[in-house]
Structure formats: structure tokens, C-alpha cells
Amino acid sequence: MQRDSVLVExxxxxxxxxxxxxxxxxxxxxxxxxxxxIVSKVRRLAATKSLIDDDLLDQLExxxxxxxxxxxTTDIILTNLKRRVKENKYESTDQLITLFKKEVEAILHVSExxxxxxxxxxxxxxxxVIMVVGVNGVGKTTTIGKMAYQYKQAGHKVVxxxxxxxxxxxxxxxxxxxxRAGVDIVQQSHGSDPAAVAFDAxxxxxxxxxxxxxxxxxxxxxxxxxLMEELKKIKRVMDKRLPGAPHEVLLVLDASTGQNGLQQVxxxxxxxxxxxxxxxxxxxxxxxxxxxxxxxxxKLPVKxxxxxxxxxxxxxxxxxxxxxxxxxxxxxxxx
Amino acid sequence: xxxxxTQKLETAFKKLRGQGKITPQNVExxxxxxxxxxxxxxVNYKVAKQFIEDVQKRAIGQEVLxxxxxxxxxxxxxxxxxxxxxxxxxxxxxxxQTPPTVILVAGLQGSGKTTFSAKLANHLKSKGRFPLLAxxxxxxxxxxxQLEVLGKQIEVPVYAERGTGAVKIAKESVNFARxxxxxxxxxxxxxxxxxxxxMMxxxxxxxxxxxxxxILFVVDAMTGQDAVNxxxxxxxxxxxxxxxxxxxxxxxxxxxALSIRAVVKKPIKFIGIGEKLDALxxxxxxxxxxxxxxxxxIVTLVEKAQEHFDEEKAVKMEEKLRKSQFTFxxxxxxxxxxxxxxxxxxxxxxxPGMNKLPANxxxxxxxxxxxxxxxxxxTAEERSRPGIINGTRRRRIALGSGTTVQxxxxxxxxxxxxxxxxKKLKKGNMRRMMQGMNFPAN
Numbered sequence: 001m002q003r004d005s006v007l008v009e010x011x012x013x014x015x016x017x018x019x020x021x022x023x024x025x026x027x028x029x030x031x032x033x034x035x036x037x038i039v040s041k042v043r044r045l046a047a048t049k050s051l052i053d054d055d056l057l058d059q060l061e062x063x064x065x066x067x068x069x070x071x072x073t074t075d076i077i078l079t080n081l082k083r084r085v086k087e088n089k090y091e092s093t094d095q096l097i098t099l100f101k102k103e104v105e106a107i108l109h110v111s112e113x114x115x116x117x118x119x120x121x122x123x124x125x126x127x128x129v130i131m132v133v134g135v136n137g138v139g140k141t142t143t144i145g146k147m148a149y150q151y152k153q154a155g156h157k158v159v160x161x162x163x164x165x166x167x168x169x170x171x172x173x174x175x176x177x178x179x180r181a182g183v184d185i186v187q188q189s190h191g192s193d194p195a196a197v198a199f200d201a202x203x204x205x206x207x208x209x210x211x212x213x214x215x216x217x218x219x220x221x222x223x224x225x226x227l228m229e230e231l232k233k234i235k236r237v238m239d240k241r242l243p244g245a246p247h248e249v250l251l252v253l254d255a256s257t258g259q260n261g262l263q264q265v266x267x268x269x270x271x272x273x274x275x276x277x278x279x280x281x282x283x284x285x286x287x288x289x290x291x292x293x294x295x296x297x298x299k300l301p302v303k304x305x306x307x308x309x310x311x312x313x314x315x316x317x318x319x320x321x322x323x324x325x326x327x328x329x330x331x332x333x334x335x
Numbered sequence: 336x337x338x339x340x341t342q343k344l345e346t347a348f349k350k351l352r353g354q355g356k357i358t359p360q361n362v363e364x365x366x367x368x369x370x371x372x373x374x375x376x377x378v379n380y381k382v383a384k385q386f387i388e389d390v391q392k393r394a395i396g397q398e399v400l401x402x403x404x405x406x407x408x409x410x411x412x413x414x415x416x417x418x419x420x421x422x423x424x425x426x427x428x429x430x431x432q433t434p435p436t437v438i439l440v441a442g443l444q445g446s447g448k449t450t451f452s453a454k455l456a457n458h459l460k461s462k463g464r465f466p467l468l469a470x471x472x473x474x475x476x477x478x479x480x481q482l483e484v485l486g487k488q489i490e491v492p493v494y495a496e497r498g499t500g501a502v503k504i505a506k507e508s509v510n511f512a513r514x515x516x517x518x519x520x521x522x523x524x525x526x527x528x529x530x531x532x533x534m535m536x537x538x539x540x541x542x543x544x545x546x547x548x549x550i551l552f553v554v555d556a557m558t559g560q561d562a563v564n565x566x567x568x569x570x571x572x573x574x575x576x577x578x579x580x581x582x583x584x585x586x587x588x589x590x591x592a593l594s595i596r597a598v599v600k601k602p603i604k605f606i607g608i609g610e611k612l613d614a615l616x617x618x619x620x621x622x623x624x625x626x627x628x629x630x631x632x633i634v635t636l637v638e639k640a641q642e643h644f645d646e647e648k649a650v651k652m653e654e655k656l657r658k659s660q661f662t663f664x665x666x667x668x669x670x671x672x673x674x675x676x677x678x679x680x681x682x683x684x685x686x687p688g689m690n691k692l693p694a695n696x697x698x699x700x701x702x703x704x705x706x707x708x709x710x711x712x713x714t715a716e717e718r719s720r721p722g723i724i725n726g727t728r729r730r731r732i733a734l735g736s737g738t739t740v741q742x743x744x745x746x747x748x749x750x751x752x753x754x755x756x757x758k759k760l761k762k763g764n765m766r767r768m769m770q771g772m773n774f775p776a777n
Contacts, residue, residue: 221584256565258562
């Protein structure tokens, strides 16, 4: 019992420490709403269980499944975990939790190639062109507003291209965001050719010597062949105007998305070579575990996460904070 | 395309062929596969667990009829239970004794509330009602503009007021409806997270101000495990009357439908199946059930046919097939049956020959539309005796269906091959044969 309370304290301290140093304030406060912290879980766990058994493994499985990680990826994580436990004769639950988190981090790590930074743009691409794609309602336009703001804050000259010419009032929505962010916007009338808007946006950015161009596109379900063709065309046309553009194709995923997220990633990647993911709406109770399933299948880094509705609620992705959040509110060791 | 659940179950049951009863021992493996299928479809894990337990209870002790394999029987039980759980299909919206009827639309961000509101207005308008849309989303930039544009498209007035609160807009819209003889007010509210206390209070305030006759909770069909949390929270706050499942035109398996239904026990009233404003449909529990299970072939073509036609007709169909009297008319019937069963990607497995397509082959729904058009451009005689279709007729059919002679040729050739296969067909073995047939993918 004494050992357990020391463990709890240690975890408490570590948690606080990380909260402070990793400037997770936003993510944390968003997730604080999700009731229990991992610490109280571990406390309960310590009270009920001290040895690794099947029951405990079942509970770990539930945490992952409940977080939308998916059956397949969950199986992989648990199989690896069991093997490690067997090989190294881990027996106590605290060791298990640590190992467990490591496994999860490992899956994310594979896809983490470089630390993203807003201040430094890759050389030889001026303007740096970012195309933003995704299914309907994931938060593309909002994300673009926030991204534009952050790039501007980092000292870049930013142009937004409003190539969602389909949805009613998409232009107006983006215009408001551009105003908030204090950046330029290039748009045409509703219903015009989105590729033409993208082309114009690039031309305008080149002549204004902008540093960053962000192209919004209409939300589309990945199964609509013709709409995916349209997306390819937008991309092709950009490459014509500025060879190599877009330099980044970001797929926006809603954190509450279930296993369909995997399909979204596959289809969009097949169509326009997605280079990174933005995970939005992490301020809800959804854990965004689909990212693990995605990372397990395709090697795509998560670049940003969206944690709120205000303009500065977009953060560079922090793997560890994410893993911690995944376990927050989860029932480990409860009866 | 994923391996079908039926196949997996057949494998799980292989070792117990010849056993006459489902027992706790032999059912275990198969239920593990079912659980997996449910979780893959985003059914909440707790709901899945409960569901499996229920199925298990029902399954144990069941006699395995000679016409079924144990796997099929389990699937049938699962399907029945799921349809039961998903509930009745209802599209009705409450109406107030003294108009206007007030409908409040709420949900998370990006679930499709604004689009649904417009679709519902359009639907009611087509039923002879006089809807008014109220733009009470004062939070998302340009949300009001969006609703106004949609309102214009469907010619339904939109009540909007800028620079004020949602409660006031909602109240005023009802007054406006009263004065302007609109019998239904659809209030579109801002998307909100269920954990956002301030926003949840706002929607409560809107409800208290207008006392809606109907509150609808809109949810994205692609939502994962968290769907239950959101639904429960909205239910606790708003006590909504029905659920709207949107974006079902994608390839998500829609397990959220089952989870929500299990947790809040409210009917799913509408589904959204496209971006066009008439793409609103009634919810059919059986379609969603097979979709969640990820297998078009639970109820295979033959079984489906047996369900729809009476026994006699089914026998006739088999007879026809055996004698290769299978005509284009029958083909068309089947095609329509198949289309009724849900999204094409899901039913692919049950269309003859389709299961031979490489995994992830792109499925063009328009391909089937084209096939249908071609058959419909044939005369009755041509449909029953394709042999008479000569060059002139082919040209006419191509012209009539907006396709090319090549398309017509291809279909004819495939049909011919199909008939050849049919000849080899042994009685009662139709399904297996059908899997060997060719079918145009495009």
C-alpha cells in the first residue's frame, strides 16, 4: 500500500511537471472537462490490482477501443505489450502502464519524422503552398483561419485561397477568418472553378511576394470519385503555376471520427498525396485515437491539433501530450 | 473490400459441422468475430458487449435448421436483434396543435445541421407545408449567410437577424412565422461540444424560449466511440425526440446509429445521403444493420428474393435460372433489389462476380445506373429474348440510354456469359454459382 501511494505521488508530480513544461495548458484545460485524470485512475487501480492479469489487459483493450484506436491497432499494441511483459517478467501494474504508454507512443513515433515549426519554412519554396483537404464538417475553414493567424504571428506574409466554391457562404466564412487573422484572401464568386481560384491565389501570392499560401477546398466525402478528381485537378493546376506546389497537403480529421478515418486517409492520400494530418475538435471528449490506427497503416505525421474555437486554439502536435490525453478519463483498474 | 463476416463465421463454425445445436462452446469463436465487426463499424464497445450477450442468450439452444449453416443462423439472429434494437422506421415530425410547429435542430460542430435544416424545410415544403428557417447560429462565421443561401435555393424564407443572440432570433422567428402564416419553424442552432457548458446553456435557453414541438439531434455517421457521450449529454440537456444521421453517402459503417439508439432509445428519423438538398431519406433499420455488420451478403440475393417474393415466386425464379430463362427483366429486378439494400460498396459482395474485383477497386455507382438505363431502353421482347438484339437495335438502345454501342455490347456479352453459367446451375445451389458470374463494374 505504501508503495502504491508513493507511485501515485510520483505520477502526480510527473504529471504536474509535464503540464507545466510542455505548455499543455490548452489541451489540458480542454480535457479537464473529461472528469477524471489518469492519476485518480491509477489510484483506483493501485487499490484494486497490483498484478498483471488478463482482466487488466482487457481493460487496457477497452481504453484503446473506446478511444477509437480500432481493433487491429489495439491488437498490435496489446500483443507487443504481452510479449514484452513475458520477456522481461514485468509484473506490477505501474510498470505495465508505463510500458503500455510506450507502446502507444511507439506507434505514433514511427510517423514522427521531424519537429514541425512555423517560424522556419522549408527553403526553395517561396511561397510555401499548403493545400487543405478533408470530408465535410471536419473544420477545414476554421483550421485555415487559425493556421493563417499563426503563420502571420510567426512573421510570414500569408495569402488564403478560397477554393471552396461549392458550399453556401464558404467564402464569407473564410473572409471573416482572414480578417481576424489579418491576412489577404483571394476569392471568386460561388460556383466558380476551384482550380482557377487556386491558380489565382498562387499568382497573387507570387506577385505580392508572400511567404505562405493556404488553399481551402470544399469538403467532400472520399468516396465521391468525381469530387476526388476535382481535387487532383486543383493540385495539378497549382503545380503548373508554381512547380512543386503544393508543398504540403494537409488532411483535416475530426477527432470524433471513428474507423472511417482510416478510409479517409487512404483515399485522400491516393488522390492528392497527403503529407500531414490536422486533428481537430480535441477539446471535446473524443480522444482522437483514430490517429493511432492511421499512424499504424500510413506513415503520416500529425502536424497540428485543434483544441477550441478561438483563433489561437491550434497547436503543433505534441506526441506525448496526446498519448497522455488519450488515457485521461479512462477507466483503468476500476472494478 | 473487407472479408465478409459470413466467411469468417463459416470458418469459425467449420469444426462443428454436423452439430445440430448452438452451444455456449461453439458459439464463442463466432461471437468474437461479430464483436470485431461491430467495433470496426464504430459501435460503442459497451453497446457491442451488451449486444453480443443478448445475441448469445438467444442463440444458445437454437436448433440449426437444415437449410442454414450455424454461421448463417447466428448472422440471422444478429441481424434480427440489430433491426429490433434500431427500432421502427419513422419519419414523422410532431406538429403543434396551434401552428407554428417549432423544430429545434442541435448537434456538434460539423455534423451537418445547417444542411439538414434546409433539407428538412425542403422535405416539408414538398409535403405541402409552409416552413420557415430560423438562423440561430450566431457563433460560426457566415453561418447565417449559409442558411440564407440555402433558403433561397429551396425557396423557403429564412428569418435572420445579425448582431443579436440565439434566444432572441429563435423567439422572433416564431413570432414572424405566426404573422406570416408559416406553419413550421426550423431553428438551426450553432454546433457545440457537449462539454461546453456555456454553449449547452445557450441551447437550453433557446429551447426554454420557444418550447419546440420536436427537437432533433444531428450526428455525423462517421462518428466513432464518442458518439454515445455526445448523444447522452445532448439528451440529458435537451431530451431530444429524434436523431438525424448525416453523411451516410460515404463508406462509414454507421455503428454510431446503433450506439446512440441503445443509449438514448430515441428513433433515428432521417438520414442524409448527399449534398443536394433533396438528399434526405427515411431511415431503414435493416439497411443500417447489414451495413454495420459490413456484409451485403448476410441476406444474400437469394434470401433477399425469398423475403420479398413469396415462396412460390422464389421457386419459379430458381426454375427460371435452371432452365436459363433468366431474362433482362429478372436481371433488372435483381439490380433494383440490390440497390435497395444500401450503398453499392457494401452490397458489392453479393452481386454476381463482384467479389472477384480486386480489393479497393473503385466502384462507380454510375456504372449500375448505366446498366439500368440500357435495360430500360430495351423493348419487352428484347428483354426476354436478347438474341434478337441486332446491330440496329443496339444502336437504338445505345441512343435511348445515352450510352454507346460498345456499352450495350458489353452488357449483352456479360449477360450471355451469365446465362451460360446458369445452365450449369444445380438446384438449390444458386448462390455459389452466382459468385462465379460476370458483372459489369462500369
